[in-house]
Structures are given as C-alpha cells and as structure tokens.
Amino acid sequence: MLRIGPVELASRLLLAPIAGHTDIAFRLLCREQGGVGAAYTDLLNSRAILKETSRTLDLARTNESDRPCGMQLYGNSDDPLPEAAVWAIDHGAQIIDINMGCPVDKVAKKNGGSLLLRDCANTTRLAERIVQAVRRHAGGRVPVTAKMRLGWDPEHMVAPQLARQLADIGIAAVTVHGRYTVQFFSGSADWRAIARVVEAVPEIPVIGNGDVTTPEDAQELLATARCAGVMIGRGALRTPWIFRQAHALLEHGAAAPEPSIGEKLGVVLRHLELAAHFDGETRAATRMRQHISWYGKSMGHVKPLKEAIRTAPDLESMVRALQDARDRFQSLNAPAVPASRTALGGSAWAESGDFSKRICP
Template sequence: MKLKIGNVTLENNLILAPMAGVTDLPFRILCKEQGCGMVVTEMVSAKAILYKNRNTKALLEVEERERPVSVQLFGSDPEIMADIAKLIEPGPFDIIDVNMGCPVPKIVNNGEGSAMMKNPKLAEAVLGAMVKAVKKPVTVKFRKGFTDSDVNAVEFARMAESCGVAAVAVHGRTREQYYSGTADWDIIRRVKEAVKIPVIGNGDVFAPEDAKALLDETGCDGIMIARGAKGNPWIFSRTLHYLETGELLPSPTMEELQNMVLRHAKMLVEYKGEYLGIREMRKHMAWYTAGLPHSAKLRNDINAVETLADLETLVMERFAGHFR
C-alpha cells in the first residue's frame, strides 16, 4: 500500500485532501496520528505569498510530526507560480501541489482553480515552469472537467505528465457540479489508463468500503479523502485496517469521540488562541456529532461557548448523558 510520488515514498496510499478552513495544522496532525499517509495544507495563493500577506504565514506552518506534507499553491501566472515554488522549496514541505480544481467563484472568476481546466495551454505553462524551478516533486489536483460538455481530465492528465508532474489527483466531478450529485469514478479509471505517473482518486469516499470500491473500480494508486474526514479522523485508521485485513472496525465509541473533540479544541486554542480557536471548533463540533441522536441542541449550545474551560465542561456533561 506504499505510494511513491517522485522521490517521496508514503507509508500508505491514503491522503488527506486540501480543504480551505479545515485542513489546518491541528486537524492534519489528528489525521496523521490516525495513520494518514500524507496530509495536504489548505490552499495558499502564490500572489499572497509574493505580496507577503500576513495570513499566509499560518497557512504555511508545518510540524515535523505531520510529515510527509504537500503544500498546495494556486495561481495562474507561470512566472509567479515558479518563483513562489522556488521560494518555499527549502521549507518543510515534501511535495508542492497545484490547485486546478477549486470551484469557488472568487477563485474561478480570477482565472484560477478549476478555471485552469478551460485553459490547458496556460495550465501547461504553469506546471512546466514550476517543474523546471524546483527539485521537489510537483503534483496537480484537478476535476473531471469544467462542465459536463467539456470533460477533459484525460487530456489534462497527459499534459501534466508531459510537463514532468510527479502525480495527479482527480476529483470525479465537474466544476459545474461543485460537490453535488455523485462523483464519476469512471473518469478516474480512464485517467489511470492514460498515464504512467501515479493517479490519486478523489470523490465520495466516506467509509472504508468506499475506498476499497474506488481502488477496485479505477485501479488508482492512491485515495484522497476530503469531506469523509470532516469530524472523522478515524476514517484513515479504519480504512487502512479494512484494506489490509478485510475487517471493518466499529465506529469510534462515545468516549473516543469525546476525547478527540476535547483534544482538537485544545490544539486549536493552543495554535490560534482562545477567541479564534473556540469559534473554529464550533464547525468541527457540528461535523463530529452530525447524524448522532440528540446532537442538535449540543451544537446549538456550543455556539454560545466562549472559553476552552466552558467548552470542556459542556462536552463532559453532554457526552456523559449522550447530548441530552
């Protein structure tokens, strides 16, 4: 189950997808501890690094214990992307990834993210310049296509391979779909058949069984887990166990869930300060408890909590009574 990307060898082929507002340092560490083979940072604007935007420093912060780490850049200017890749290359990043799949309007309207799929020549210039500029492996993440009438993932993957990109990650949805409907795993299979570099499949992996099905149906080399990891770092340990043994481990117990929530909250406060850390924990709490009985009131009450001490008290009380 090891996966080699350029000169970087991962212990296994499970990868935490980059997610804005989710895959910060504390969450990456929690997923790494659960056996994730590689984590990816939140996407970082190359122009923001160039202009020394103060918010980028935190996005680029990495700890040794979470490695191997892939840092994800986005941008559309070949020279800037190459220069920034070279600038950050000495940092604690093992791989430099390029986002050509983000569907968010403000990114797309700027000609970046998944908009790059509409301009393969520019995408080629960006990837080619970056590969030439750095020695570390460069990878790229993109979608099935921009619209259903313009599905070009196979051609895009071949172009990336010809630029010297070390691996591609393919999300089986178009930009038009965002995250709706179902991911088209067949396009991942077709990309895998079209290129020799590793292909990482992404889309609709919410359980260990999904990961195995994705591997079986597409022949992809790696699995990138995004929304399936929200509030569920255990998806990595449970999936690894399932792929290795065929045995499906039980979902985490209420005690394990409580301990993870408390640890996550503490790490967020240590990393971002109490004010921001507690506020960010609110959305994570919604993900951790989604679908559980009597969880709506807990999520509502967490939104009124201001301090770590109060959050800890509320969690201990409510988990003991299973949220009642």
Template sequence: MKIGPIEVWPPVVLAPMAGITNAPFRVLCREQGAGLFVSEMITTRALVERNPKTLRMIRFAESERPRSIQLYGVDPATVGRAVRMIAEEDLADHIDLNFGCPVPKVTRRGGGSALPYKRHLLRRILREAVANAGPLPVTMKMRKGIDDDHLTYLDAGRIAAEEGVAAIALHARTARQHYGGVADWSAIARLKEAVPEIPVLGNGDIWSAGDALRMVARTGCDGVVVGRGCLGRPWLFNDLENAFNGSPERARPALGEVAETMARHAEGLAGCFDIERYAVADFRKHVGWYLKGFTVGSELRRELATAGSLDGLREGLAKLDHDQPWPPNTDTPRGKSGERSKVLLPEGWLDDPWDCVVPEEAESDVSGG
C-alpha cells in the same frame, strides 16, 4: 505508491479543504493512520509576498512528515517563484497544485477548476513548477472540467505527465456540479488508462474505507484522496489504513472518545490562532460533524455550537453521554453539497482553449480558498 521519492502507504491523501485542513486537524488525522496530509490552499502571490497570515498557515507541527503544501496560482512566473521559495527555504517536502477548486471567487479569476481549459497556460504553469521544485515532487489536483460540455481532465492529465508531474488526483465531478450529484468514478478509470506512467488518485464520494477499496477496484487508480468523508471523523484514516492492509477492523469510538478528540481539536486551534475566542468560533462548524448520528439533545448541541471559550466548550462536552456507542449508518455524506447553476469565469474565457493570457487580477493575495 510512490510520489517522486516519497513512499505513501496506505495510498491515502487528505484533500486540502479551506478552513479545515490546518495543522491541528492534520495532526488528529495523522495520528489515526499514515498517508499524505495536505495543507489548506496557499496562494502563490501571498506566499512570495510573505503575507503574515499565509506564513502562519504553512506552519507544520513537529510530528508532520512528509510536509505537503497545496498552491493556487494562475500566473506561471508567480507559481515558479513560490515553488522555488518552498524548495530553497525547506518549507515543505511535497507541492500540490490546485486546479480543482470550484468556488466562484477562484474560477472567476481563471483559477482552480477553470484553468485547465487553457491548455497552454496549464502547461506553462506546470513547467515552471517542476523546473523550480528541485528534488520536491509536484502533483496536481483537478476536476473533470468546467461542465459536461467543457471536459478537460484527459488533456490536462496528458500535459501533466509530459511536464514531469509526479501524480494526478481527479475529483470526479465538474466545477458546475460543485459537490452535488454522484462522483463519476468511470472518469478516474479513463484518466488512469490515459496516463498509466504516473500515479492517478481518485477523489469523490469516499465516505468509508469500503468506498475507498471499491474505488480502487473499479477504476484501477493507485490511491484515494479523502475530503468531506473525514469531517468530524479523523478515525476514517485508521479505517483506511486497516482496509488497505487487509484488516476488517474499523474504529468505532464511543461518544466519550469523540468528546475528548473535540476538546483536543479546539485546544489545537487555540494554539494555531493564538486568540482563544477565534479558535472556539472556528471550531463551531466542526461540532455537528463530530456529533452526527449520536443522540444529543438540541439544547446541548446549541450550547456546544455557541460556546465562547475553551472552558465553556469543555463544560458542554462533559454533559455528553460518554458511554454512548458509535452510531450505525454514519458512513453518509458530510459537509457542503449541491450544484451550481453556472460557473463564473473571466469574460471570454471559453473563446479559445489555447490562449495563454493571464487574466487581470488573477493572482489572489488571500490564502485558504
């Protein structure tokens, strides 16, 4: 699969996830298999204003090539300035635009999965991004639409292809579905039929390498985007590489290797955050994902999930049964799930799908989602 000048094999992309896909986690995933590994969501306003936290978030490890940044923006001019900054200052090799985030603090500003409803505004943003990217490929990630009554993905896909976007990723849920229910893979097939001239990547309910192969076979998509399926499982990228290369081999690490990876992950976060206690606190959310399916007592799980230092975490990891084999039946949903009762939108957002007005205070200065 080619995304602009970038050869991507296997055709696998790590989905941007707030608070997850920072450099330490990307490095662990990249060690397991090739593909594209995208940063956390970066807001265009924060980037052009050179917000210190945002500038730290776009740091890449030396081993990371190609470097991929995901941008969130609602104002076409601000998006254009941010893309130009990335291209001129060599901050990344690939730019992805976020039109898929379903969280209320994003959609109520008209951003993320709310934005493609405004067709002309979407076109202006994509045109500014592509025009300012120079040689860098611009891609976009989106959802099916706001809800089943306001589907946008086919119109958005055609607009993207017309404006020179290099590839499109579709999370086959609506914003209202959030992460609940079952992803509608048939929508991925319909999008591929609508825009055969550019790569289409499918996203949603890929918990194993077998799921990825089934999605490609069923939809005709050119590649897959993996999000929650790799939480606590960077080894999934090893499985995906083997699967796309026709190998049945799958990574099944014993608990000792999992513990070693957990320690490396936390240590990497300490280097990323610069303050150890923040890093260890941030790592706590990963503990349950890494240990899912393994037999670990509740007291030890609690000790690991409340460790206050790297030494404390290492002491807890040493108590695990390092010879315990990889548990069966772990290719199951991870992370957040559930639907929303409604999608928060700017007042009057649904009145006119062709309106180009940028909502007031649409441009957030906080990166990460």
C-alpha cells in the same frame, strides 16, 4: 505502498485540502488517529505567499509531526507560482500541489483553480515552469503534483488529456475529483471517469477523490478506478478516524472498529487542544463553532451539545460542555472506553480541563 516521486507514503489514503478546515491542528489530529499517508494545506495564494501575509503564514504552518505535508498553491500564468513553490519548499513542504479544481469565484475568476482546465496547453506550460523551478531548487527531492476536476463541464472532459500532458512535463501524480466544475458539489462523483485518467497516465499515480465517507467507499473507489490512492475531504471533517479504519480494511481486510461516542468526543477535545496550542484560545473556540456540525453528523442525536458549543462564550465552557457530554454518554454506554486513550485523542489536558497542562507536539 504509494510513492509520489521520491516521497514514500505509509498509506494509500490522503487528507484533502479543505479551505477553512485543514490547518495544522486538524492535519495533526487526523495523523494522530492513524492511517494518513499525506496531508495538504488549504490552497495558498502565490502572491500572498511571497508577501508573507500573516494569514498565509498561518495556513502554511507545518512541523516535524506533519509529514509528508503537501502545500497547495493556486494562481494563473501571470502569478509568481514558481517562486511561491520555492518559498513553500523552504518553509517545510515535501510535496507541491497545483490547484486546478477550485470552482469558487474568488479563485476561478482570477484564472486560477478550475479555470486552468479550460486551456490545457497554457496550464501545461505553467506547470512546466513550476516543475523546473522546483527541480532547480530542490534537485528532484520535492515532487510537483496537480489536483483537478474531470473538466469544466461534461462536454469538456479534459482530465485524461491534461493528466497525460502534465505527466510528460514531469508532474509526479494527479488527484482527480470525479466531478465537473459546473457541478460544484452536486450530484455524485464519477469514479468510472477517474479510471480514464488512470489509463491515460500509467506511469504516475492517480489519486481518486470524491464522496468517500466510509472505509468501504475507499475500497470501492480503488477497485472501480484502479487508482493508486484515495483522497478524503468532507468524510474526514466528520470522522478524522476514517483513515485508520480504511487503512485497516485495505491492508488487513477488516475495518478498525467505529469509536464509541465517548471516544469521538475525546477526539473533539483533542482537536480543541491542538487548535488552542497553534492559534490561541479565542480562535480555537471560533474554529470549533464552525466545525462542530461536521462532528455532529457522526454522533447521532447531539443537537443540545452542538447548540452548547455554538453558544459557548469561550474555550473553557466549550471544553466543559464536551466533557459533560462525554461523561453522560460513557455512563450510558457499556463498556465505557476511557477517553484518555491518547491514540483516540484524549489527553491529560482534555481530561482535567486544566489549561496550564497542554500537551502538544
């Protein structure tokens, strides 16, 4: 399978960090669907970590079912990244990841994220300090990885050179999103360019990333870049079951079948249940209002349902709208698949709508 330093992953597919989405509830949801090799927290500010702000504690929350969990840190050479890495290990991280790809002003303007791609020598020194602090603290048990883009712009394609320098100072794996910073999310990810990084660092795994939305995409990215693993971001926000499907394709030659709409709605209900468990009903409802359009993209024409979720005053009405929609689809779809199949996300709670019977890990 895939090995990152001493950490063995049961699958070559990883859930990407997606700020605002990949909290513990969503990570567990994807893991329950099957096929996830590792999952990452949103990016965490190193100073906020050490202050233990309530927002950062929420973002860094993990538990025994959320393994292996990578915590992603961002900052620059003046920030306490080595200390934050030690904190992350003490709070449940099995992998420490350094963000070198975020193009958003809030991060890049503070010299973190993608700005690290502009000064490879300085970035390598920073990474070395983190690697050394982690080694001193965890004795080689916790690998440090980096997630980067190809470079700032096409004139500065630094990823192969930077990955080489990072491998030399002990970085255990690199993830490469096949776009440049100036592209943000426009155009398409260049999977062939990721192959150049693979060639530069034959001794460590390279995880390819960008635009994987189907199991076949994952297979094609692995073949094109000859990388060791695939990280999926936006595709997972639409279809958290993509890991199970892609894993089946990679390991057994045939993708697991597409869930029915009834099953997909069971997954959405399970997401709500997990979010309510970890964040309380009000925040769970807010999260779902933000997330439902992603799910909608995987379900065809569900505009009325999306509208019902966005305007639902509370979690209870949201659950009812989802249950009604699921019942309608199941009566239309033959054969109906019982949404209580826990492997696909249904649960006694989602079935009954009884908020006193939450079943959570």
